Amino acid sequence: QVQLVESGGRLVQAGGSLRISCAASGRPFSTIHMGWFRQAPGKEREFVTAISRSGYAYYADSVKGRFTISRDVAKNTLYLQMNNLKPEDTAVYYCAASMDSMYGSTWYSAAAYDYWGQGTQVTVSS
Numbered sequence: 001q002v003q004l005v006e007s008g009g010r011l012v013q014a015g016g017s018l019r020i021s022c023a024a025s026g027r028p029f030s031t032i033h034m035g036w037f038r039q040a041p042g043k044e045r046e047f048v049t050a051i052s053r054s055g056y057a058y059y060a061d062s063v064k065g066r067f068t069i070s071r072d073v074a075k076n077t078l079y080l081q082m083n084n085l086k087p088e089d090t091a092v093y094y095c096a097a098s099m100d101s102m103y104g105s106t107w108y109s110a111a112a113y114d115y116w117g118q119g120t121q122v123t124v125s126s
Contacts, residue, residue, distance in 0.1 A: 009120030022095030038091035
């Protein structure tokens with residue numbers, strides 16, 4: 001079992017920056033793949049970024065160059081640094097985890113992740 005708790009979401013102006021966090025417990029960080037997804041009102045949950053057990057990162061095209069995923073293994077905490085935020089980035093951001101093997105397109109699928117946090121709201125004003 002993995003427990004995930006996100007924090008740090010808030011209102012920010014367009015062009016601004018924000019870092020959100022996800023504290024994980026229940027398993028050593030080095031044994032789980034981690035990801036960030038987001039869901040805007042009336043839309044499906046979408047992939048944002050993920051990081052493998054070995055530290056390799058994957059990004060959605062819409063955030064590449066603006067968002068950075070990172071982790072602190074000692075603190076079992078996952079981070080999402082978001083720069084140059086746009087109003088279309090407004091969503092509830094969810095932290096997700098998987099202990100299974102991941103490959104190819106599974107990185108980008110919410111169905112491949114077994115554990116989810118409660119979400120943190122990020123609102124970008126224009």
